[in-house]
Each structure stands twice: as structure tokens, then as C-alpha cells.
Amino acid sequence: MVRGLLALLIAPVLLFEEFGWRPLARWLGVLARLPAIARLEARVRALPRWGALALFILPSLLLLPVKLAALALIGAGHKLAGVAVIAAAKVAGTALLGRVFLLTEPRLREFGWMAGALDTWQAFKQRAIQMVKQSAPWRAARTVGLALRRRWQHWRRRHAG
Numbered sequence: 001m002v003r004g005l006l007a008l009l010i011a012p013v014l015l016f017e018e019f020g021w022r023p024l025a026r027w028l029g030v031l032a033r034l035p036a037i038a039r040l041e042a043r044v045r046a047l048p049r050w051g052a053l054a055l056f057i058l059p060s061l062l063l064l065p066v067k068l069a070a071l072a073l074i075g076a077g078h079k080l081a082g083v084a085v086i087a088a089a090k091v092a093g094t095a096l097l098g099r100v101f102l103l104t105e106p107r108l109r110e111f112g113w114m115a116g117a118l119d120t121w122q123a124f125k126q127r128a129i130q131m132v133k134q135s136a137p138w139r140a141a142r143t144v145g146l147a148l149r150r151r152w153q154h155w156r157r158r159h160a161g
Contacts (some may be wrong), residue, residue, distance in 0.1 A: 022098060024091065024095035024099075025095055025098025026102075027095065028095045028096065028098070029099060029102070041103055044100070044103045044104065045106075045107075047104065048107070049111060051107075052104035052108055053114075055104060056100055058100075059093055059097045063092075063093045066085065067085075067086060070082045070089065
């Protein structure tokens with residue numbers, strides 16, 4: 001029971017990492033096909049470790065004023081606009097931070113404390129994923145998802161002509 005509850009609490013964090021920032025970061029990487037972006041990314045990869053750390057922190061700091069402005073919008077009665085700005089900032093910030101992390105991770109790992117933290121997180125994440133995948137809600141959701149996928153594929157085959 002406790003294990004199932006823990007899996008339920010951990011699942012959103014793991015889902016966000018696996019299906020949130022990583023895919024967004026890869027999607028943002030599509031821009032690296034542009035020569036100017038490719039040159040910029042090469043410079044980011046070549047940063048020394050302290051430069052990489054500063055750049056890794058920068059997106060969070062840059063989004064703080066945007067989030068404060070969104071809160072001001074909400075406070076001024078523009079709730080929908082404020083929430084939309086927060087959501088857009090979250091998606092953009094997640095993509096940017098994820099991309100910067102992918103580019104700077106080798107340099108960030110030069111800090112012993114960062115390498116240790118990342119290794120600890122990866123090990124925890126793998127154990128948690130196994131626990132989540134063994135939980136009854138995950139297995140039920142997977143069964144439903146697979147059934148829906150089969151129905152979708154069947155429907156597409158029938159209507160693809």
C-alpha cells in the first residue's frame with residue numbers, strides 16, 4: 001500500500017522528466033540545424049565548467065521576471081492571461097533548461113558534487129521507474145494504452161485507403 005502510494009507520488013516527476021524536458025530539449029535541438037545556432041551550441045559545449053554552471057543557472061533566472069509579471073496579471077484580474085504566461089514560460093523554460101543541460105552536462109559533471117548528485121538522481125530514478133512499472137495503476141494504464149494503440153492502428157489501416 002505504501003509502496004503504491006509512493007509510486008503514485010513519484011510518477012508525475014518521472015513522467016515530466018522523461019516526457020517533458022527531455023523531448024522538449026531534443027525538439028529545441030532541431031534549431032541546431034541552423035548554422036548560427038549550431039555555432040552557438042558549439043561555443044556552449046566548449047565552455048569551462050564555471051561558465052557551464054553559470055549558463056545552466058541563467059534560464060531559471062531569466063524566467064523569474066516573466067513569472068512575476070504573470071503573477072501581476074493574475075493579481076490585476078487577468079487570471080487566464082496570467083496562467084497562460086506561466087504555462088508558456090514553463091514550457092519554454094523547460095525546453096531551454098533541458099537543452100542547456102544536454103549541452104553542458106559533461107562540464108557540469110566536472111564538479112564532483114554535481115556528478116554525485118546526477119548519479120544519485122539517475123540511480124533513484126531507475127529504482128523509482130521499476131517500482132512505478134510494477135504498480136497496479138501503471139500496469140492497468142499500460143494495458144489500456146496498448147489497447148487504445150491497437151484500436152488506433154486498426155482504425156488507421158481501415159481508413160488509410
